[in-house]
Amino acid sequence: DAGVIQSPRHEVTEMGQEVTLRCKPISGHDYLFWYRQTMMRGLELLIYFNNNVPIDDSGMPEDRFSAKMPNASFSTLKIQPSEPRDSAVYFCASSSSNTGGYGYTFGSGTRLTVV
């Protein structure tokens, strides 16, 4: 298995533009998580899905952020409009309910810079 695949690896965009981050979880994993990491706040859970259904989105900072999981093999995190304070590394992770949902495998992350 290729692991959790995120794209793009790096994204530089201008303030006000729409940004879409993509994630392909490990096949067979039924949990998918989106995290954000910044120097100031460390790792933060934004939202997680179980069987493609959003379970907890309390970490989504604002209405500018939205996440979807149309099927078991794909998820997107969208920021519209983007702001400089959204600059961070965004990680996607997946896990299996066979490990209680907590045996994470992380993607390599997307480094977002909003200028």
Next chain:
Amino acid sequence: KNEVEQSPQNLTAQEGEFITINCSYSVGISALHWLQQHPGGGIVSLFMLSSGKKKHGRLIATINIQEKHSSLHITASHPRDSAVYICAVNMRFGAGTRLTVKP
């Protein structure tokens, strides 16, 4: 007070030393996770545990449910162990411990 507290924040050791990183939490627990993040940024899952002790190579993780405390130990530390170690409880994360092992 954060729900997940780690100590120390930074740790410098000489190669070969025994390392201990601590994690205390205040939330009810389903599972505790230790993660390793290397300077390149990638995050690797080390352990998931809900009771007792787990060992993998030179790494040992323990948890005391009653005391709401977990420790990550590294025996015979090596410069390649230099990384940030993160404790996570129920998808809430500690701030991480930055470990530097000097040759």
